[in-house]
Every structure is written in C-alpha cells, then in structure tokens.
Amino acid sequence: MKPTFAPVVERKLSSHLYRELENAIVDCSFAPGAPLSDRELAAQFKVSRTPVRDTLHLLEVSGLVERGERTGWFVTQIRSQDVEELYELRSLLEPAGLSRIVEWNAEDLHYVGTLFDDFVMPVSRDDVERYLLRDDEFHQLIIQGTQNSQLIKAYRVVDRQLARCKRFVSYQDNLRREESLREHRAVCHALAARDLDTARSALIHHIYEARNALMGAITASVATAK
Numbered sequence: 001m002k003p004t005f006a007p008v009v010e011r012k013l014s015s016h017l018y019r020e021l022e023n024a025i026v027d028c029s030f031a032p033g034a035p036l037s038d039r040e041l042a043a044q045f046k047v048s049r050t051p052v053r054d055t056l057h058l059l060e061v062s063g064l065v066e067r068g069e070r071t072g073w074f075v076t077q078i079r080s081q082d083v084e085e086l087y088e089l090r091s092l093l094e095p096a097g098l099s100r101i102v103e104w105n106a107e108d109l110h111y112v113g114t115l116f117d118d119f120v121m122p123v124s125r126d127d128v129e130r131y132l133l134r135d136d137e138f139h140q141l142i143i144q145g146t147q148n149s150q151l152i153k154a155y156r157v158v159d160r161q162l163a164r165c166k167r168f169v170s171y172q173d174n175l176r177r178e179e180s181l182r183e184h185r186a187v188c189h190a191l192a193a194r195d196l197d198t199a200r201s202a203l204i205h206h207i208y209e210a211r212n213a214l215m216g217a218i219t220a221s222v223a224t225a226k
Helices: 010-026 038-045 049-061 080-101 106-113 125-144 149-170 174-192 196-225
Strands: 065-068 072-075
Touching: 010 038, 010 049, 010 149, 038 049, 049 065, 080 125, 080 149, 080 196, 106 174, 125 149, 125 174, 149 196, 174 196
Parallel strands: none
Antiparallel strands: 065 072
C-alpha cells in the first residue's frame, strides 16, 4: 500500500517534500528497490514535477535514491557492501561520544540508564516502531555526546541510511529485537554506572551484531527472490 501525503504549502515546499519522502523511504513505506515516479509523486503532493525531481536529486545525494539510465528513479537497495561501509563508519563515530556521556550529571545519567527499561520481552510487533524511535533517540544521544558539530552533521547521512536498515531487519526478525534490547540495556546501564570501558565494549558488540543481522537478512531476501 502506497503512503499518503498531506497537501504542500508552497513556501515550505522543498523542506516538506524532502522530509516526507525521506521518512517514507526510511520507514520502508517505500521498500528497497521500489520505483519512484515523479509524475505520480507530483500528483500526490499536488505540485509540479520540477520540485519533486529536485527533491529526488537531493535524496540521491544522501544515498537513499538512485536513478537508472532507462528505469527512472527508485529507492536504493540495501546492499552488502553498503552495509559493511555504513557499519564501519558507525563503529568509528559512535564510541567517540561515550567518554563525555559518563561525565554527565546524575539526573541525565539516570535517564540514559533507564532509556529501555519500559520495554518488555518479547517486544511485540505492535511495539516495534516505538522501540525503533527509542533506538534512534539513544544513538542520537551518543553522537550528540561528541559535541563535535562536523561529526554530528556527517553522522546524519549515515543515520538515515542506518535507520532504514534497522527497520528492514526489525520488522522481519523477532529474535533480533530481543537481542537488540539486551544490547541497548547493557550500554545504557554501563553508562549510568560511569563504566566507560564496559559501555564501549557493549556498544561495539551491539554495532557488530546489528551488522551481522542485517547481512543475514540481505542474504535471506536475495535467496527468497531467486
């Protein structure tokens, strides 16, 4: 089922189009590989095709959209090489924020420590989106902890692609949701205890397990498609 979009206020056209289409791609309303017709999108948004094309070009720069020579626009597939590169970047960027977080005041650390405590196992399918939003908040807290404005800007491109990957796996793999929740709690509890070494080890473990799960999901989807 195709997502529906609200009418666009002309003066906010560019940002609205980008945000709406980016969100639809990230939450997998537009699945990996799905075609994107500028004509159909323009009709949905009740705008001309020009701003839609401009937005698709911007999404191409961010890595979420590709354009074939003859096939038109389509949502970028989630490929093994891209996943390897994204998670390598993630493993380099995210641990940089932990050393500052353990210096936060007791109230803020308590918030971090309890960030995932309101979820129960097993995480139901109905609760997946809430969990993924909390996951996004958690990793944003970590990257904001670097207090490095250039790193934070660079991470946003990585983060949007990672968010799509996480949704791709979480809606398919019940077991991974349970493992992911345990891993998040391990990082949060270590941060709350100001145990930097344990927090760093737990975060790196989480990143690599998430990568492995996504690689497995890609392999399975390719096998199913054959």
